[in-house]
Amino acid sequence: MNFENILVEKKEQIAQITINRPSKLNALNKATIEELHGAFKALQDDKSVRAIIITGSGEKAFVAGADISEFADFDEKQGAELAAKGQELLFDFVANMSKPVIAAVNGFALGGGLELAMAAHIRVASDNARMGLPEVTLGVIPGYGGTQRLPQLVGKGRANEMIMTAQMIDAQTALQYGLVNHVTAQPELLQKAEEIAQKIARNSPSAINMAIEAVNANFEDGVNGFETEIKNFGICFGTADFKEGTTAFLEKRKPEFKS
Numbered sequence: 001m002n003f004e005n006i007l008v009e010k011k012e013q014i015a016q017i018t019i020n021r022p023s024k025l026n027a028l029n030k031a032t033i034e035e036l037h038g039a040f041k042a043l044q045d046d047k048s049v050r051a052i053i054i055t056g057s058g059e060k061a062f063v064a065g066a067d068i069s070e071f072a073d074f075d076e077k078q079g080a081e082l083a084a085k086g087q088e089l090l091f092d093f094v095a096n097m098s099k100p101v102i103a104a105v106n107g108f109a110l111g112g113g114l115e116l117a118m119a120a121h122i123r124v125a126s127d128n129a130r131m132g133l134p135e136v137t138l139g140v141i142p143g144y145g146g147t148q149r150l151p152q153l154v155g156k157g158r159a160n161e162m163i164m165t166a167q168m169i170d171a172q173t174a175l176q177y178g179l180v181n182h183v184t185a186q187p188e189l190l191q192k193a194e195e196i197a198q199k200i201a202r203n204s205p206s207a208i209n210m211a212i213e214a215v216n217a218n219f220e221d222g223v224n225g226f227e228t229e230i231k232n233f234g235i236c237f238g239t240a241d242f243k244e245g246t247t248a249f250l251e252k253r254k255p256e257f258k259s
Contacts, residue, residue: 063113
């Protein structure tokens with residue numbers, strides 16, 4: 001697939017998507033969201049890919065927010081449709097991917113940028129990263145899942161403060177809050193993300209899929225996460241990965257997962 005706003009690379013079992021709008025600090029516009037959806041969907045269907053890294057071009061920004069010029073004159077209905085479509089195409093799509101997505105946050109992650117990072121399953125940040133949800137300074141609230149995922153990650157009180165003050169936090173504070181998993185120097189960011197991706201790639205793809213679904217279930221209204229875990233645990237017993245994993249363990253060798 002050919003893209004104008006993103007770059008997609010594959011190296012063995014790891015894919016990397018780079019949002020490539022440096023002149024706009026990689027801001028998310030409609031076209032970029034649609035391209036990201038297409039790229040994630042293609043990688044979801046690519047059996048050779050075991051993990052995906054998402055990052056921004058350059059060293060200044062992961063994604064410095066949404067392209068405000070696209071929606072500054074929207075009415076209420078258009079605003080609601082903007083949030084609904086964006087969540088469906090990208091943010092919820094990423095969160096519910098069967099393959100793990102690692103956000104390598106290489107600078108500013110603001111508004112929709114932080115929401116994209118939070119939709120990923122794992123976050124690694126460079127030490128110059130700055131994160132925040134500044135939407136209330138525009139008279140609006142986060143609309144791509146920010147009011148839901150931020151409290152899940154950092155707790156209600158901290159999320160309220162970040163959203164209501166619109167203040168940015170630095171990478172070390174994000175690590176302290178549990179918003180990111182690791183902080184590295186800028187030159188080592190992608191290397192760290194790749195190390196995590198490689199560890200994931202050695203494990204059972206079908207089991208990882210089941211684990212993502214079970215973890216997500218805990219945050220869905222009306223869904224019993226424990227019941228999802230039990231169901232998915234059982235499903236694993238019927239997979240080729242389970243047979244290979246247990247056989248390899250008993251034979252004292254490393255498993256070779258094919259799925």
